[in-house]
Amino acid sequence: MNEYTYPILFGVTIGVLTRLYLLKTDYRQYPTYLHGKIIHIALGFIAAGLGTIAVPAIMEKEFAAITFLALAASQFRDVRNMERNTLNELDQYELVPRGKTYIEGIAIVFEGRNYLVIFASFLSTFAYLVWNIWLGLVGAVISFIVARKLMSGSRLGDIVEVEYVKPHFKGAGLYVDNIYIMNIGLEARREEILRYGMGFILKPKNFNARSTIANLGQRQAILHDISTALGVYRDSGTPALVPLAKRDLDDGRVGIFILPQEKDVEKAKAIIRNVPTLENAIRMPTKSETNQAGKVLR
Amino acid sequence: MTVEKMILAVITTSPHKVVGGMTFVCESDEEMQRIAANLEAILDGIAHALSDDLLIIVKH
Incomplete structure (x- = not known):
């Protein structure tokens, strides 16, 4: 001592x-x-x-x-x-x-x-x-x-607004709102997807958020978190039943398509808002010197 | 070996629309759906519809 x-x-x-x-x-x-x-x-x-x-x-x-x-x-x-x-x-x-x-x-x-x-x-x-x-x-x-x-760290809810949209088909194309997700050929699969699927639109609150949610890793993190929390309706060997996130090229919104086991809109929204914004996905285009001069990006 | 992003099989009721490839010609729409469902499971791929009478299986 x-x-x-x-x-x-x-x-x-x-x-x-x-x-x-x-x-x-x-x-x-x-x-x-x-x-x-x-x-x-x-x-x-x-x-x-x-x-x-x-x-x-x-x-x-x-x-x-x-x-x-x-x-x-x-x-x-x-x-x-x-x-x-x-x-x-x-x-x-x-x-x-x-x-x-x-x-x-x-x-x-x-x-x-x-x-x-x-x-x-x-x-x-x-x-x-x-x-x-x-x-x-x-x-x-x-x-x-x-x-x-x-x-x-910050949460996704800080940078985007989450909105529930029922997924729908135009022919074989699966859409969430106006965002194309994927092509499903089988009738039986389409029925399953309409029965179990849920769609969400992430609307970025500003120009920085637009680039952040465009990141593929960030989108995958959202899909993973929501599938962990609500379960997932899929198995190996059913690649058609896969949660996906696709982007609207015009305005940077992201359409999320998921197949949860527990279909609860409010819970799903809360989970999406709670997904961490990944450090490696965060982009700050408005901080660029060129962008700080002249027209403000939104 | 996994073959990805390739057309693994074509299932159709209008054989004149397809040249080459592993093509399954079906008599009816139901048969086309059934064969495509089987192939989807066997090949671990997704059945995509190019038109009402033409399906392809692709592994992603």
């Missing part, structure tokens, strides 16, 4: 608590209960340890010890690789795949959260050592709030 024992224990505890707080298994069923979680808690513990130890190391003028943080960075980049590989492998066996953009988004989040844990442990240990445990707790609360703020 020395003067650093309690601050270190404190910092590690805060770090692990931050990780637990950020680790939620929700409708996505990822990370899986229980083994997937253990991996992340263990890595969170390591991250917390690294963040905590940095403070006494500086105080003892052991500056070489700080280089361990660089080691941490490469360690957590591996976390991202691990997540990406696992999810890519699993995606092949999904009835409605997540898509690479969604997977990359999840992988980035897992890496980012470990850095937040380092930050939380560092801040709270620092406050404890410089002042006292109470200010250490204040530091912990601040880092909790920062972590929460940084980890809550």
Whole structure:
């Protein structure tokens, strides 16, 4: 026992608590209960340890010890690789795949959260050592709030309006509103699709949203989330029964066609609004210097 | 081997409209629908209608 024992224990505890707080298994069923979680808690513990130890190391003028943080960075980049590989492998066996953009988004989040844990442990240990445990707790609360703020991305509901439209056929062509989805040749399939299918129109609220929802990865994420939450009427070997999202080239609206097992319009709308806007899909054409001058894009 | 984005089979009641390819000529509309449904399941493809009397199976 020395003067650093309690601050270190404190910092590690805060770090692990931050990780637990950020680790939620929700409708996505990822990370899986229980083994997937253990991996992340263990890595969170390591991250917390690294963040905590940095403070006494500086105080003892052991500056070489700080280089361990660089080691941490490469360690957590591996976390991202691990997540990406696992999810890519699993995606092949999904009835409605997540898509690479969604997977990359999840992988980035897992890496980012470990850095937040380092930050939380560092801040709270620092406050404890410089002042006292109470200010250490204040530091912990601040880092909790920062972590929460940084980890809550925007939702699709912020950038689009969702409207329910019953899908219909013109000849063999399946349409959602005026957006062509696909050609279905068999009569029996058309009946099934009319019975089980639902259509939604996503109307972008501005020019940036138009480019964001045009992203194929973003569209796949919508289809995956809604199929996870409401079930999906399809099986392997029925490629005609596939949820699809197509775009109206004129005004950038996106038509979503889904085959849920639970046909509830309000629930489906709520789920679509709740789909995360993927970091990698977000586009900001209005921020371009050329576009900021002259006519305003809408 | 998977053959994608290719016409795997043609099912029609008007054989004069098709030249070449794996063509199934049917007597009636019902037969055309039935054969197309079977082929769709077997080939793991989608039956698309080009016109009322002409269906193709494509794997996507």
